[in-house]
Amino acid sequence: MRRVEQITDDSGAAYAQFQRAAMLEDQVRERTRDLERALDLLNESNAQLAQANRETEAARQNLANAIETIQEGFALFDADDVLVMCNSRFGMHMADVRPHLTPGLRFGDYVGLVSRSRFLELPAGERPEDWAVGRRRRHQDRHVMFNVRMTGDCWVQVSEHRTGDGGTVILQTDVTEIIRLERSERGKMLDDQARVIRATLDHIGQGVCIFDADARLVGWNQRLGQLLAIPMARFRLGTGFDALLDRFRPDFTFGIGMTGARLGDWVEDAARGALRFELRRDAELILDVFAQGMPDGGFVMSFTDVTAERAAIEALSRANETLEARVMARTLELEDALGNAERANASRTRFVAAASHDLLQPLSAAKLFLSSIGDEGLTPVARGALDKAQNALVSVEGILAALLDISKLESGKAAVSVGAVRLDRLLAQLNDEFGAIAAAKGLAFRVVGSGAVVVSDAAYLRRILQNLIGNAIRYTERGRVLVGVRRAGPMLRIEVTDTGPGIPEEAQDDIFKEFHRLNAQASASEGLGLGLAIVERACALLGHPLGLRSVVGRGTTFMVQVPAYTGGEVLVDRPKAEAPQGAMEGRIVFLVENDADLRRAMGLLLEKWGVSVLDAPSGEAALELLEELGILPDCFLVDQDLGAGMDGISFLARVRAVHGAVPARLVTAMRGAAFDARVQAAGVAVMAKPIDARALQDFIAGLAVHE
Structure with a gap:
């Protein structure tokens, strides 16, 4: 420091370097502490990772131990169909496949190894390649279960299931004992069924024989030998149908529509349907034979003794023929009797109708004569006698009408x-x-x-x-x-x-x-x-x-x-207008009647009412009179039965052809559907006999009202 202080530096560079060195030292110290903390975290993470690896390995080992303890073969493939793990029992019964079952093996390769294993028993006619294709196809389903047969009569049940992440779990279970036990039980059941079937066949009344697809005998009952008269010792398993046919051919004849050749063709036909025919041995035995093909290609034949039934049918047929002959004879007798009765009934009906018609003619005349008698100059006693006569005629008219009604109703012609x-x-x-x-x-x-x-x-x-x-x-x-x-x-x-x-x-x-x-x-x-x-x-x-x-x-x-009527509205009938008094006076009526008394009586009555009357006894005479006079009357009163020549309807047709639609009434006692149809077709109105004077008066008066 003393040296630094002693050095004179105008720019202060030394001091700046000192400060920079001090800051750098602080930063290095801070980074060192961060590295120490990171190292501690790394060590801690490594420790946790090591613990997780230990736990994962323990879990893997536990899972391996767990799947190893189960009795089934177990394998797990991931979502890419790669083998992840399997236990030691996976691939059981396949020693040649076991060494290849290691993690990383793909599912397709696994299937190929299994299909080529010498321990796999493929179904008859199936190649390893075909089996592998079918196995891969089954792998596409989410859940699969099937049985695989191995050599040594061993069986493995394979079940395959998808996991949630798309992987596959395969379980292999040894079901050899189960299948062998099931096979044994099925054999026992089949033996029991065979005994039941045998007992049933031996106790039914029909003879039965069963043939396989090659027409060889595989089953029969005792009744068959009795019906065909063949000793049971002659029946042998595997006997051909032709040999059996030769046994009964000399003694039996085929029924109508069947021959030995046709029966042989049916046996040779692979698509056999149902066949029925008869076998006869003289007249003492008739067999009804029914043959039917079976799903396995074989066929069964049943022989039923119908001798008694055929005899009963023949007897019944003969009885029916006799009965039919008797019924026919009695029917002919009844038909004759019925014909006689119908002719008698028709004769009676015609007689009643004819008699009524003949009686109505004079009855009408009598009523009209009585109606034409006026009250002038008659004593009370005469008036009373006249009224009684009128009432008697009314009673007779009612009786005749009743006879005609009952005759029509009985004849069915009403x-x-x-x-x-x-x-x-x-x-x-x-x-x-x-x-x-x-x-x-x-x-x-x-x-x-x-x-x-x-x-x-x-x-x-x-x-x-x-x-x-x-x-x-x-x-x-x-x-x-x-x-x-x-x-x-x-x-x-x-x-x-x-x-x-x-x-x-x-x-x-x-x-x-x-x-x-x-x-x-x-x-x-x-x-x-x-x-x-x-x-x-x-x-x-x-x-x-x-x-x-x-x-x-x-x-x-x-x-x-x-x-009750429910068909809709019904029109209200309106009463006809009454003809004014004296409306008939001056009318001209042409009367055509072949009965002279009735013609005279009607003429008197009409003249009493002020009507002018022209009369003729026949249609021909009436036509001549019309042509001669040149006068067209106001109306015609024409009897239907005018005797020889034209009848009333024909006469009116001739008149209307010349003069148009003229007012007319057909006066007759005739009745019946045929007559009514003819009248309706001609458009002619009828006034029934015996003539009611009031009805006649209303008709003539109505001419004036409607003019």
């Missing part, structure tokens, strides 16, 4: 026209028709109105109710008759109730028979007992259920169920 029918108008007409009749007898008569609409034939429904109400009034001496409608689900029930004597239960079936009346003392003018017979047949024709409820001494209720 034509119905089913549609919507309003009950209010129908009930109102019945009220007007029977109100006065009931009042004259001193009975209270009431019809409860209903606005319902039903599905029926208006004419037949009216006739049904007319007969029921007429019967109720006829047999009720005092009290009342009530007509009403009740709803019964989708049906409407029309009821006619009276307070008459009632009908005993034992007689309730008889009242619907023809010509049957409970009151045998009733006069013929009150009917022939056809009303309820007509009701029953008409209800059956329309499909309307008919019911009866009666208490003796208290009265009877007849019920007719009719379906």
Whole structure:
């Protein structure tokens, strides 16, 4: 320091160097301390790393010890399919593979070593390369389990599982004892099944033989030898089918459609289906043979003795032939009887129709003659006799109408026209028709109105109710008759109730028979007992259920169920306008009628109403008269049956062809579906005989109203 102080330095460089040296010494001292601390940390880290290595090695050793203690072979491959570790039992039964199972071995190389091992027993026909390809394909799955057969009848079960990081764990388990035990148990079970099958075959009634894929005999039962008459000593395992066929060929014949050649072709065919045929040994034995191929290529045949069944079938066939002959003979007899009955019924129907037609002609004339008689100059006694005659004719008309109705219903030729029918108008007409009749007898008569609409034939429904109400009034001496409608689900029930004597239960079936009346003392003018017979047949024709409820001494209720109409709106019938008095005067009516009496009676009645009448007995005469006079009448009244020559419809067609559509009525007693169809096709309106004077008057008066 003294030397430095003694040295004179104007720039102070020495002092600056001194300061720099002092600072450098401090920095070196600080860096030394940092290095010492880093060295301490490094030593500490090395110590921790050494401890971790020791722990890792201990864990590895523990893991190796653990996997070494398990009974299965264990191997771990990483995510790159590289062997990480395995225990000493991995690759068991493969001494030639064990030396190569070291860490770093790739999975593909491992599979190749195993596939070429001399200790691996490959399935028949499979090459090592094929096995290796299949093994690598299985490795793609996350979980795999399969059995591998080794030499010495040893078996190893291989299970392979993926780890969470993509590695693979393989476990190999020796399952030799399990498979051998299972095989032993399966053999015992098969032996038991074979004994059961053998016992079953020996106790069934069919003969059975079983052949393998080469058509060699592998099984049979005792029944087979009995049916084929072959000693059981002749049956040998391995006997060919041809040898068996030769045994029964001399004694048996094949049924229709089968030959020995065809059977041989079926046996040679690899795709055997089902085959059925018969074998016959004279007439004493018939065998039904059924052959069926099996999945292994073999086939089984069963032989069933059907001799008794065939004999029974033949006997039954002979009995059936005899029975059929008897049935045929009886059928012919019944057909003859039915034909006779139908001819008799047709004759009766034609007779009734013809008789009714013939009776209606004079009846119409009689009614018209009576209607033409005026009240002038008649004494009360004569007027009374005239009224009685008129009533008698009305009764006769009702009886004839009933006979015609029952004839049509029985013959099945009644034509119905089913549609919507309003009950209010129908009930109102019945009220007007029977109100006065009931009042004259001193009975209270009431019809409860209903606005319902039903599905029926208006004419037949009216006739049904007319007969029921007429019967109720006829047999009720005092009290009342009530007509009403009740709803019964989708049906409407029309009821006619009276307070008459009632009908005993034992007689309730008889009242619907023809010509049957409970009151045998009733006069013929009150009917022939056809009303309820007509009701029953008409209800059956329309499909309307008919019911009866009666208490003796208290009265009877007849019920007719009719379906309600649900098809939409029904038009309201409007009453026709009444013709003014004297509207018929000056009208010209052309009457064509071959019956002289009826023509004269109708002429008198029309002239009484102020109508001018032109008449002719035939269509030809009427055409000549029209041409001669040159006058076209206001209307035509034409009988349908004009005798020889043209009929009424033909006449009106001739007139309309010349003069256009002229007003006309076809006056006839004819009925029937064929006639109705012809009338409808011709467009002609019909006025039925016997002629109602009021209906005739309405028709002629209506001409004036609608002019």
